[in-house]
Amino acid sequence: MTDETYKKFFSDDVGSFFRSPVRDIFKKVDLNAIFSFAGGYPPADAFPMEEIRQITGEVIDKYGAKCFQYGATQGVTELRQAIADRYSENIERVQITSSSQQGIDVCTRILVNPGDVVLTSNPSYLGALQSFSSYRADIVGVSHSNVLHTYEQSWRLAIEQCLKKQKHIKFLYMIPDFQNPSGETLTLEERKLLVNLAREYDFLIIEDSPYRELRYEGEAVPTMYSLAPDRVLHLGSFSKIFAPGFRLGWILGAPELLDKIYVCKQSLDLCPPIMDQYIAAEFMASGRIDRNIERNISLYRHKRDILLGLLKQYMPEEVIWTHPEGGLFLYLTLPEGFDSVAFYDKALTAGVAYVAGSFFRTDKQGKNTMRLNFSFMKEERMEPGIKLLSTLIKEQLNA
Amino acid sequence: MTDETYKKFFSDDVGSFFRSPVRDIFKKVDLNAIFSFAGGYPPADAFPMEEIRQITGEVIDKYGAKCFQYGATQGVTELRQAIADRYSENIERVQITSSSQQGIDVCTRILVNPGDVVLTSNPSYLGALQSFSSYRADIVGVSHSNVLHTYEQSWRLAIEQCLKKQKHIKFLYMIPDFQNPSGETLTLEERKLLVNLAREYDFLIIEDSPYRELRYEGEAVPTMYSLAPDRVLHLGSFSKIFAPGFRLGWILGAPELLDKIYVCKQSLDLCPPIMDQYIAAEFMASGRIDRNIERNISLYRHKRDILLGLLKQYMPEEVIWTHPEGGLFLYLTLPEGFDSVAFYDKALTAGVAYVAGSFFRTDKQGKNTMRLNFSFMKEERMEPGIKLLSTLIKEQLNA
Numbered sequence: 001m002t003d004e005t006y007k008k009f010f011s012d013d014v015g016s017f018f019r020s021p022v023r024d025i026f027k028k029v030d031l032n033a034i035f036s037f038a039g040g041y042p043p044a045d046a047f048p049m050e051e052i053r054q055i056t057g058e059v060i061d062k063y064g065a066k067c068f069q070y071g072a073t074q075g076v077t078e079l080r081q082a083i084a085d086r087y088s089e090n091i092e093r094v095q096i097t098s099s100s101q102q103g104i105d106v107c108t109r110i111l112v113n114p115g116d117v118v119l120t121s122n123p124s125y126l127g128a129l130q131s132f133s134s135y136r137a138d139i140v141g142v143s144h145s146n147v148l149h150t151y152e153q154s155w156r157l158a159i160e161q162c163l164k165k166q167k168h169i170k171f172l173y174m175i176p177d178f179q180n181p182s183g184e185t186l187t188l189e190e191r192k193l194l195v196n197l198a199r200e201y202d203f204l205i206i207e208d209s210p211y212r213e214l215r216y217e218g219e220a221v222p223t224m225y226s227l228a229p230d231r232v233l234h235l236g237s238f239s240k241i242f243a244p245g246f247r248l249g250w251i252l253g254a255p256e257l258l259d260k261i262y263v264c265k266q267s268l269d270l271c272p273p274i275m276d277q278y279i280a281a282e283f284m285a286s287g288r289i290d291r292n293i294e295r296n297i298s299l300y301r302h303k304r305d306i307l308l309g310l311l312k313q314y315m316p317e318e319v320i321w322t323h324p325e326g327g328l329f330l331y332l333t334l335p336e337g338f339d340s341v342a343f344y345d346k347a348l349t350a351g352v353a354y355v356a357g358s359f360f361r362t363d364k365q366g367k368n369t370m371r372l373n374f375s376f377m378k379e380e381r382m383e384p385g386i387k388l389l390s391t392l393i394k395e396q397l398n399a
Numbered sequence: 400m401t402d403e404t405y406k407k408f409f410s411d412d413v414g415s416f417f418r419s420p421v422r423d424i425f426k427k428v429d430l431n432a433i434f435s436f437a438g439g440y441p442p443a444d445a446f447p448m449e450e451i452r453q454i455t456g457e458v459i460d461k462y463g464a465k466c467f468q469y470g471a472t473q474g475v476t477e478l479r480q481a482i483a484d485r486y487s488e489n490i491e492r493v494q495i496t497s498s499s500q501q502g503i504d505v506c507t508r509i510l511v512n513p514g515d516v517v518l519t520s521n522p523s524y525l526g527a528l529q530s531f532s533s534y535r536a537d538i539v540g541v542s543h544s545n546v547l548h549t550y551e552q553s554w555r556l557a558i559e560q561c562l563k564k565q566k567h568i569k570f571l572y573m574i575p576d577f578q579n580p581s582g583e584t585l586t587l588e589e590r591k592l593l594v595n596l597a598r599e600y601d602f603l604i605i606e607d608s609p610y611r612e613l614r615y616e617g618e619a620v621p622t623m624y625s626l627a628p629d630r631v632l633h634l635g636s637f638s639k640i641f642a643p644g645f646r647l648g649w650i651l652g653a654p655e656l657l658d659k660i661y662v663c664k665q666s667l668d669l670c671p672p673i674m675d676q677y678i679a680a681e682f683m684a685s686g687r688i689d690r691n692i693e694r695n696i697s698l699y700r701h702k703r704d705i706l707l708g709l710l711k712q713y714m715p716e717e718v719i720w721t722h723p724e725g726g727l728f729l730y731l732t733l734p735e736g737f738d739s740v741a742f743y744d745k746a747l748t749a750g751v752a753y754v755a756g757s758f759f760r761t762d763k764q765g766k767n768t769m770r771l772n773f774s775f776m777k778e779e780r781m782e783p784g785i786k787l788l789s790t791l792i793k794e795q796l797n798a
Contacts, residue, residue: 001629006655009569009603011512011534017662044464052467053459060452065443068451068642098497098646102668113410130666135410170408204408230400243467245673247497256405263416267529269501273672274644 012114016136020126021359029353035385037372038353040180040328046299046375047243048292052279055288059278067275073265074258075250075272078281083236083250086284093229095258095265098272100210100237100249104173105131106268107206107233107251110260111170112137117162119155119172123331123360123369125180125208128173138167141362144184152193159201171204171233172197176224178211178327181360181371185325188221195227204257210237210249211327213293216301218325230254238280240328241293246276300328300375306382307374314390316397321372328375331357335397338368343396352389411513415535419525420758428752434784436771437752439579439727445698445774446642447691451678454687458677466674472664473657474649474671478680482635482649485683492628494657494664497671499609499636499648503572504530505667506605506632506650509659510569511536516561518554518571522730522759522768524579524607527572537566540761543583551592558600570603570632571596575623577610577726580759580770584724587620594626603656609636609648610726612692615700617724629653637679639727640692645675699727699774705781706773713789715796720771727774730756734796737767742795751788 022038031039060067074080075096084091097103104127112118114136120128122141132139142158149157162169172194176186186194198205207224225234234252238244251261265271283289304324311321311332318335332354334340340356347353357369377385421437430438459466473479474495483490496502503526511517513535519527521540531538541557548556561568571593575585585593597604606623624633633651637643650660664670682688703723710720710731717734731753733739739755746752756768776784 001653001655003655006653009510009656010659011508011510011515014509014659014663017659017666019662020665039469041469044468047464047467049459049464049467053456056455057452060448065446065448066644068446068448068644069443070438070440070638070643098672099668101666105667109410110413111408111410116410127666127669134663134666239469244469245465245467247668247670247672254400254405256400256402260409260413260416263418264413264533266419267416267500267526267533268504268667269498269646270526271646273497273646273675276672276675 013134013136016133018130018133020130022126022355029348031353031376034348035352035381035388036376037374037385037389038355039376040373041376042240042244042296043299043376043378046296048288051283051288051292052243055279055282056275059275059282063278067278069274071271071274071277073262073271076274076277076281078285079277082281082284087252089252092255093252093258095251095253095261096272096277097249097251098269099247100208100235100239101127101131102268103235103249103251104128104206104208106261106264107171107235108132108135108137110257110264111204115167117167117169119158119169119203120362121174121179122362123181123357123366124173124362125175126360128208129360129362132173137170139362143365151190155194155197159197163201169201169203171206173206173208174224175208175211176221177209178214178324178329180211180327181329181331181355181357183322183324183327183330185221191221191224191227195224195231198228198231205232206235207232208235210235210240213241214297214300214328215326216297216304225252233257241289241296242280242283246273246280248272248276248280303374303377303379303382304330306379307372307386310383310386314386316390316394318397319393329371329373332370332372334368334370334393336368338396340367340370343392346396347389347392350388350392352385352392354389412533412535415532417529417532419529421525421754428747430752430775433747434751434780434787435775436773436784436788437754438775439772440775441639441643441695442698442775442777445695447687450682450687450691451642454678454681455674458674458681462677466677468673470670470673470676472661472670475673475676475680477684478676481680481683486651488651491654492651492657494650494652494660495671495676496648496650497668498646499607499634499638500526500530501667502634502648502650503527503605503607505660505663506570506634507531507534507536509656509663510603514566516566516568518557518568518602519761520573520578521761522580522756522765523572523761524574525759527607528759528761531572536569538761542764550589554593554596558596562600568600568602570605572605572607573623574607574610575620576608577613577723577728579610579726580728580754580756581730582721582723582726582728583730584620590620590623590626594623594630597627597630604631605634606631607634609634609639612640613696613699613727614725615696615703624651632656640695641679641682641688645672645679647671647675647679702773702776702778702781703729705778706771706785709782709785713785715789715793717796718792727772728770729773731769731771733767733769733792735767737795739766739769742791745795746788746791749787749791751784751791753788
């Protein structure tokens with residue numbers, strides 16, 4: 001059968017699937033062979049390898065065959081309880097997911113009909129945009145940097161426009177801490193504003209929080225979930241504080257919402273991987289996770305500082321960038337007219353990778369932006385990498 | 400907010416979600432405290448615990464940080480290759496899934512619009528019915544035991560009725576080997592017939608094959624996939640031949656179909672768990688999986704024979720059952736009028752569990768049937784379990 005023959009079998013959703021350009025980059029190149037500021041990967045030395053090996057032995061001893069058996073759809077009790085404790089929450093408000101990406105996907109699945117509005121910031125996390133689009137949501141991205149309006153006005157305008165079109169706004173998706181890709185953090189006032197808008201216009205909020213514990217300076221800001229626990233679904237992840245290979249995350253939320261997620265997850269994949277959950281639970285219970293987070297904070301803070309220093313040293317004056325207080329990314333803005341998508345092939349051929357900022361947007365804007373990751377690359381490779389990228393950018397600007 | 404307040408947020412799909420009565424049974428009772436013929440669980444002694452512990456150490460040594468890093472959406476190459484080799488297939492036709500249940504779900508997702516027809520046998524696997532229903536498929540179950548028509552006539556009648564209603568039949572879902580729940584196996588002629596119907600009426604086939612390698616007698620029948628590799632998506636699972644806790648499965652199929660599954664899986668959960676995949680790959684590459692399957696075959700064949708003997712010894716004459724050549728289940732048919740759903744509470748209170756056969760059906764029939772599992776229970780508990788169940792059934796029949 002040909003490609004054409006299969007077309008008639010596909011569901012309407014398939015027409016709205018789009019590929020991750022980031023994942024496609026990773027398929028094509030060996031990230032260790034180039035200067036890669038592209039991915040959101042932890043570096044190899046961030047993983048507590050020996051501890052994991054040891055804990056794996058411990059959990060097989062402790063739980064025996066339970067490690068390899070089917071388990072509860074909500075996740076194993078030990079892990080749910082450890083997460084509940086970390087938030088001072090009730091275990092009934094915790095669902096374990098087979099990755100935080102699954103958290104985004106399953107929330108969208110239970111909430112969005114084709115044409116329903118999902119509000120988000122512009123830029124926003126690519127994997128979330130993929131998921132929203134795959135359910136044919138009407139994704140409405142709101143830009144922060146609108147000089148004509150205040151932060152509040154920008155959101156109100158976007159919301160009012162949706163209502164004028166008689167659209168049902170189902171939820172607002174935000175990464176309030178050290179956003180991917182911008183690296184920016186919402187202030188408490190901004191969080192309160194968004195929660196109040198959700199109450200006023202009666203929509204839910206999905207607070208995606210994979211980087212929250214990786215803060216390198218400043219004070220932690222309360223989660224949006226803590227401001228409105230019945231209206232906010234809070235997504236957490238082990239990917240940046242333990243290891244992404246385990247594909248484990250969690251959802252905190254109202255039991256009425258979690259109940260639908262529970263039934264959905266029965267048919268999605270029955271339950272998250274069991275031994276991995278026990279390993280994560282043991283990692284938390286023993287307090288080893290806190291030492292690991294501290295270690296990662298030192299590691300990443302140092303790399304962030306190096307990157308900030310190198311950008312100052314090598315980038316042309318016209319280029320500006322964000323100063324992230326945590327997380328894995330910063331966001332570069334080049335002069336108007338610079339096309340970071342078109343520029344990408346040249347950069348990759350020369351041996352340096354980034355992700356074009358426009359990939360993170362719902363509009364066609366942001367061509368003059370790029371996301372740089374500072375967690376993955378080896379320290380000693382950062383200077384030649386930024387030197388190369390800066391030289392290429394200068395050449396392009398002077399061309 | 401109240402339950403009622405949340406209702407307006409839910410997608411239309413949620414209205415078609417239904418809970419697994421099997422999973423709900425497991426939430427309520429400790430399976431080790433009763434005589435449970437209910438689940439489809441392997442017994443604790445089926446897991447190669449020491450081997451897994453050893454292999455885990457080996458893969459951490461061999462692959463290092465790769466075990467804990469993000470990985471390819473299609474699955475790690477070593478595992479895809481091992482599965483490709485097992486089927487003498489090209490690696491491009493293999494997608495690793497985060498459980499075989501995910502295989503069912505993602506295939507349905509890319510194929511089914513609300514109202515599209517999914518054909519299946521009556522009875523059929525409950526987790527598949529949950530998934531089809533969650534996408535609002537029109538599930539058309541075809542009974543084998545229709546005395547008025549041949550096997551072929553039954554299928555043709557069902558198909559023609561769908562076409563008369565101008566329904567789009569997207570696929571046929573079957574478990575050809577040692578079906579869950581019936582324990583029955585399709586003959587080669589039946590497989591060829593279904594494949595030819597798929598060609599004639601232009602629909603796809605999802606061949607769900609989690610038990611295929613657990614054959615206790617007779618000759619293996621070719622897969623439907625081997626009869627029509629471009630029209631059949633073949634689903635495999637590590638749950639019954641290794642350990643369900645790893646939540647790993649695979650899909651074999653045409654690259655045109657796998658490509659959509661690949662893009663969908665990017666937004667579903669990015670990639671399957673990595674260390675678990677390396678463990679499974681190592682378990683296969685070293686040949687240990689074949690020794691494990693042999694060991695499990697001996698274990699389960701023995702238990703099946705015990706169960707068949709006990710049923711013959713204790714069940715009233717009016718009760719009949721299937722003789723499975725493999726897998727984990729057999730299917731009991733009681734006299735017309737017996738209600739195994741209503742009877743269930745009495746049985747559970749007395750200390751014995753099964754799954755009511757009507758849960759596996761799309762019509763309201765089959766109330767006089769039940770599924771019995773013979774893999775999970777300890778050998779020495781099978782006789783008192785069946786004795787108890789038989790006594791209760793006799794009492795009920797004589798009441």
